[in-house]
Amino acid sequence: MKKENIINFLNTFCDDIDKSNLDLYKKIIENSKINNFNNYEEFFYSVLYPFDNFIEAYLKMNVSNNEDVIFIIKNSNFIENNFSNLIINKEGSACSSDKSGTIMNKLINYYKTGEKITFDYDAEYTYHLPKTIFKTHEHIIMFYIGLKKLFYGDNKKYIEALKIILNL
Numbered sequence: 001m002k003k004e005n006i007i008n009f010l011n012t013f014c015d016d017i018d019k020s021n022l023d024l025y026k027k028i029i030e031n032s033k034i035n036n037f038n039n040y041e042e043f044f045y046s047v048l049y050p051f052d053n054f055i056e057a058y059l060k061m062n063v064s065n066n067e068d069v070i071f072i073i074k075n076s077n078f079i080e081n082n083f084s085n086l087i088i089n090k091e092g093s094a095c096s097s098d099k100s101g102t103i104m105n106k107l108i109n110y111y112k113t114g115e116k117i118t119f120d121y122d123a124e125y126t127y128h129l130p131k132t133i134f135k136t137h138e139h140i141i142m143f144y145i146g147l148k149k150l151f152y153g154d155n156k157k158y159i160e161a162l163k164i165i166l167n168l
Contacts, residue, residue, distance in 0.1 A: 068111040071148060072104065080104050082147055083134065086165070090133040098128035107144055110137075117141070139165050 052074070059070045072079055084100035091099075106117045117137040119129045134140050143165055146158035 064112055066111050068148075069108055072108055072111065072144075075151060076104060078151065079107075079144065079147055083143070086133055086143075087130055090166075091131050095127045099130045099134075102128045103130065103134055103140055107140060110141070133165060 055074060056070055059073055063069060063073065080100045080103075083103050084096050087096045087099050102119075103117075109115055110117050117140050119135065120126075121129060134143065142161045146161035149156070150158040
């Protein structure tokens with residue numbers, strides 16, 4: 001992929017991002033020393049790392065300064081897919097995206113406000129609530145922390161969380 005292709009991608013992908021921020025990122029790409037996109041380290045440090053910093057700064061300015069809120073939003077696909085797949089394995093696929101989405105929103109809210117994660121199983125509609133797994137604040141936080149550690153290469157907390165959550 002060439003620099004021009006990345007800039008074209010940014011033009012179409014980032015319509016909602018403040019123009020000055022987009023222009024700044026275009027300058028980063030144009031001035032980068034990318035010579036070989038087959039070298040993963042060069043690509044990471046020339047493209048992904050500055051873009052990651054850009055996204056993090058955007059989230060800090062517009063969403064929250066909380067490290068966990070930023071991590072959850074930036075890595076939401078990874079985190080939600082892990083919640084969703086375990087829900088599917090334990091409860092089936094029905095409403096699994098609603099359940100994992102509810103968990104994600106509650107998780108973000110917890111790190112934004114400190115409000116403990118709870119679910120109202122007596123409500124009129126509960127299709128979006130997990131039924132057998134991730135029913136407690138402690139299990140959700142334990143699993144999230146395990147995923148965060150796993151993301152950075154440390155699998156111990158993740159394995160411990162899985163053992164407890166899955167009763168292994």
